[in-house]
Amino acid sequence: MSRSAVLIAAHRGGAREVTENSRAAFRHAIALGADQVEFDVHRTADGGLVVLHDATLERTTTGTGPVAALRLEEICRLRLRDRREETVPTFEEVLDLLAPAAIGLRVEIKPGVDLRPYPGIEAAVVAALRARGLLHRSVITSFLLPILEAAAAAGAPRRLWLVAPLVQASLGSTARLTELARAAGVGELGLHIDRLDAATVESVRTAGLEVGAWAAHEDAQIEKALDSGLAVFTTDRPSAALAIRNARLAADRGGR
Secondary structure, three states: OOHHHOEEEEEOOOOOOOOOOOHHHHHHHHHHOOOEEEEEEEEOOOOOEEEOOOOEOOOOEOOOOEHHHOOHHHHOOOEEOOEEEEEOOEHHHHHHHHOOOOOEEEEEEOOOOOOOOOOOHHHHHHHHHHHOOOHHHEEEEEOOHHHHHHHHHHOOOOEEEEEOHHHHHHHOOHHHHHHHHHHOOOOEEEEEHHHOOHHHHHHHHHOOOEEEEEOOOOHHHHHHHHHOOOOEEEEOOHHHHHHHHHHHHHHHHHOO
16 A cells, blocks of 8 residues: 555544544544544433543543433533533534535444443444444444444444554464454454554455554654555544645655
8 A cells, every 4th residue: 555545534533633522623624634533432321422532521521420320411511621612512413514524434432431332332323324324434443342243233334443552462463363353353453553563564464454553643653654554544633644644645746
């Protein structure tokens, strides 16, 4: 793959540039021309879906306690801590905002505070995507293989396993990593940018899986992601990543 063909995903809409997982962040990602936008989904006490990273409310909102302890109506009245003019968005709101844009969706389904999957969240996420005709533009991601298996059962065609560095280290080999992914029916792996090298990329691809990276935020990490022949990487700094990729494209054209 050409280094300039690597796709760029705005992580939480671009968390170092605009308040994470906010409507403003998603509009920002669209306006930049990011290839994809990544965001997180939790389930409320009454089965609603909200876009927040944490399983608890304190860090990013004016609320307290677990997301799962409040009803959807209660959470949607909360303000984002770093953007008080905005309330917590629902999953459906974010989908409706993104639907008209030519941008791919990376939907990370989060577990609750006990790190267990929310009952039925995968089917609810897939149903909302299907209802808006967005399933074909979406990749369901998770650090937990059971969530991805449930998403597959619900009809999600693309699923990506986000591999935590401790999990990657504990498995001991890329072969074991890809074996588990294939057994779970997962077609793509997402590795931490600092745990990725050319041999790992080649090994994953030889196993018939696609490979991407997450947490490529600093310039050196972005450069590495673009040089590694990945399918895609997520970054909190999509503006910087797009500028670096565009500069490379311009240099490539100038060298012909």
